[in-house]
Amino acid sequence: MLAMNYRGPRRIRVDHKPYPEILHPGDAIVRVIRTCICGSDLHLYHGMVPDTRVGTTFGHEFIGIVEEIGSSVQNLKKGDQVLVPFNIACGKCAFCKQELYGNCHESNPEATAVGGIFGYSHTAGGYDGGQAEYVRVPYADIGPTVIPDDMDPDDAVLLTDVVPTGYQAAEMGGIKPGDTVVVFGAGPIGIMAAKCAWLFGAGRVIIIDHLEYRLEFARHYAQCEAYNFRSLEDPVLFLKRETGWLGADVCIDAVGADAAGSALHTITGKKLMLQAGSAIALHWAINSVKKGGILSIVGVYGPTGNLVPIGNVVNKGLTVRANQASVKRLLPRLIKHVQDGYIDPKGLITHRIPLEEIADAYHIFSSKLDNCIKTVLIPPSARN
Amino acid sequence: MENNLSNNYSHIKGWGIDADPENEPTYPMKHYTGDDHRRLDWERPPQQLENIEVLHSSERPTVSAVFGAPHPPSGLSGAIRRQAFKYSESSFGHWLPLLLADRINVVEGFVDDLRRGHIPNIFIESGWKAAWKHNRKGVITRMVVGTVLAVGIVAAILAKKRDK
Ligand SMILES: NC(=O)c1ccc[n+]([C@@H]2O[C@H](COP(=O)([O-])OP(=O)(O)OC[C@H]3O[C@@H](n4cnc5c(N)ncnc54)[C@H](O)[C@@H]3O)[C@@H](O)[C@H]2O)c1
Ligand SMILES: [Zn+2]
Ligand SMILES: [Zn+2]
Numbered sequence: 001m002l003a004m005n006y007r008g009p010r011r012i013r014v015d016h017k018p019y020p021e022i023l024h025p026g027d028a029i030v031r032v033i034r035t036c037i038c039g040s041d042l043h044l045y046h047g048m049v050p051d052t053r054v055g056t057t058f059g060h061e062f063i064g065i066v067e068e069i070g071s072s073v074q075n076l077k078k079g080d081q082v083l084v085p086f087n088i089a090c091g092k093c094a095f096c097k098q099e100l101y102g103n104c105h106e107s108n109p110e111a112t113a114v115g116g117i118f119g120y121s122h123t124a125g126g127y128d129g130g131q132a133e134y135v136r137v138p139y140a141d142i143g144p145t146v147i148p149d150d151m152d153p154d155d156a157v158l159l160t161d162v163v164p165t166g167y168q169a170a171e172m173g174g175i176k177p178g179d180t181v182v183v184f185g186a187g188p189i190g191i192m193a194a195k196c197a198w199l200f201g202a203g204r205v206i207i208i209d210h211l212e213y214r215l216e217f218a219r220h221y222a223q224c225e226a227y228n229f230r231s232l233e234d235p236v237l238f239l240k241r242e243t244g245w246l247g248a249d250v251c252i253d254a255v256g257a258d259a260a261g262s263a264l265h266t267i268t269g270k271k272l273m274l275q276a277g278s279a280i281a282l283h284w285a286i287n288s289v290k291k292g293g294i295l296s297i298v299g300v301y302g303p304t305g306n307l308v309p310i311g312n313v314v315n316k317g318l319t320v321r322a323n324q325a326s327v328k329r330l331l332p333r334l335i336k337h338v339q340d341g342y343i344d345p346k347g348l349i350t351h352r353i354p355l356e357e358i359a360d361a362y363h364i365f366s367s368k369l370d371n372c373i374k375t376v377l378i379p380p381s382a383r384n
Numbered sequence: 385m386e387n388n389l390s391n392n393y394s395h396i397k398g399w400g401i402d403a404d405p406e407n408e409p410t411y412p413m414k415h416y417t418g419d420d421h422r423r424l425d426w427e428r429p430p431q432q433l434e435n436i437e438v439l440h441s442s443e444r445p446t447v448s449a450v451f452g453a454p455h456p457p458s459g460l461s462g463a464i465r466r467q468a469f470k471y472s473e474s475s476f477g478h479w480l481p482l483l484l485a486d487r488i489n490v491v492e493g494f495v496d497d498l499r500r501g502h503i504p505n506i507f508i509e510s511g512w513k514a515a516w517k518h519n520r521k522g523v524i525t526r527m528v529v530g531t532v533l534a535v536g537i538v539a540a541i542l543a544k545k546r547d548k
Pocket of ligand 1: 041162187188208214256259298323373
């Protein structure tokens with residue numbers, strides 16, 4: 001089968017790899033029909049996530065058709081069309097029982113600080129991911145959800161990560177009607193978070209980025225205000241001024257470790273790797289939220305640690321909420337929201353690229369070329 | 385007050401439909417089951433057969449019930465990874481060697497490609513086709529800067545030699 005093959009930072013290709021095997025009675029094998037590239041994949045692609053082994057296949061956003069099931073699988077059968085949450089969750093451990101499906105304790109031997117994630121390095125369990133023709137899906141009774149007949153596959157594939165993550169970013173903000181919400185990052189996640197902030201009753205939604213085409217996209221898609229931090233002398237000061245000098249009620253970090261905007265962070269975090277990537281967006285978020293305000297973090301950072309103004313978190317009495325999205329918990333509500341037309345996931349897709357051209361697809365998404373917002377890869381077997 | 389507010393947002397479909405006064409951030413966002421004190425004492429899923437080498441965090445007693453299997457540690461990078469896993473996730477002794485192992489693994493991957501008779505096409509692998517199509521100016525600038533630097537360095541070396 002064809003699968004993406006990681007060869008080193010910024011070097012990937014498609015190769016023939018062995019068909020995945022059932023390794024556990026709860027496994028299923030899924031034939032992929034759509035798979036996306038995510039901002040999280042860029043952290044891997046840039047070589048920033050420890051224990052990313054050469055030869056692995058990335059991809060945690062995919063949907064497909066069940067080809068094979070393990071002996072204990074009951075909720076799925078061969079031929080089902082499923083959307084597969086990016087988190088691998090057992091459904092039995094203390095964390096899964098509390099619906100913290102992003103924090104399962106039975107899916108990742110290599111690290112306890114994160115649950116298993118498809119195609120996300122050995123630090124997230126060492127699974128090969130969905131940027132391939134076939135993929136092994138553990139705990140098939142728990143995560144995979146049958147796609148409703150009336151749902152477009154392009155909507156379904158964005159329900160594996162982008163929609164739940166954007167939604168949870170807003171949900172964790174504890175938004176109260178009328179609140180001013182500032183979202184850092186106008187990538188798919190930030191744009192979706194801005195869109196969902198309205199669903200929770202935000203009074204004003206502001207998004208910050210430095211890519212004009214994304215800001216323009218966000219203005220339309222999420223009906224929000226959008227500002228370019230390169231044209232603001234100091235984004236924090238700007239936001240203070242914009243919010244009656246007190247700061248936003250809620251700030252959302254939807255950027256993560258690849259943040260631009262500070263030479264100090266770029267050199268220490270991305271070049272020298274003395275910290276786990278650049279944390280400048282998080283820095284701005286902490287400093288732009290009001291006293292007693294809420295900071296919601298979905299941007300991904302590495303495990304070593306980052307330079308952030310933690311003193312201000314204390315002195316301002318901030319509440320910090322963060323997590324990998326608990327996709328399974330949110331799916332029922334979000335599938336309904338998509339069906340009712342409150343959210344239009346596929347409206348984010350700007351690029352549809354054959355799986356075989358994955359190296360170009362990553363380059364375009366990583367370098368933000370050709371006005372790219374979200375890229376869907378389509379394996380050859382799903383193209384005719 | 386909420387009713388008044390919603391009038392202002394009639395142009396946004398679904399405004400406020402999920403507003404939830406109970407969603408207080410001070411309240412943990414989990415479905416609290418009341419048995420946290422039972423620690424690791426849940427009924428575990430069946431164990432995946434451990435027939436390859438799986439490194440597990442020193443912060444847990446055993447491997448998890450399932451794990452990814454295709455890429456066990458090997459070679460020099462594998463040896464470094466094994467050492468790294470002697471330290472907890474809280475230690476730089478864990479993460480920094482893993483990053484080093486990742487870099488070494490790239491060289492191992494290159495050698496492995498050659499051994500299989502495959503010369504990796506770095507241009508294709510890094511997506512230069514897309515760069516050429518969508519960012520030609522950037523590519524040309526890079527090539528020019530690269531060439532100027534290279535010529536400069538060679539010239540400097542030659543000049544030095546001549547001085548001697
Ligand atoms: N927690 C989760 O469950 C989860 C799930 C998916 C993605 N993520 C993370 O969310 C983040 C965003 O993902 P994405 O797919 O939208 O990625 P993306 O790369 O498309 O978007 C990131 C955006 O942030 C912008 N940006 C860079 N520096 C900035 C700064 N200082 N201030 C404001 N904006 C800045 C970039 O220009 C870009 O538009 C990533 O870190 C990703 O790993 C988290
Ligand atoms: Zn993702
Ligand atoms: Zn679990």
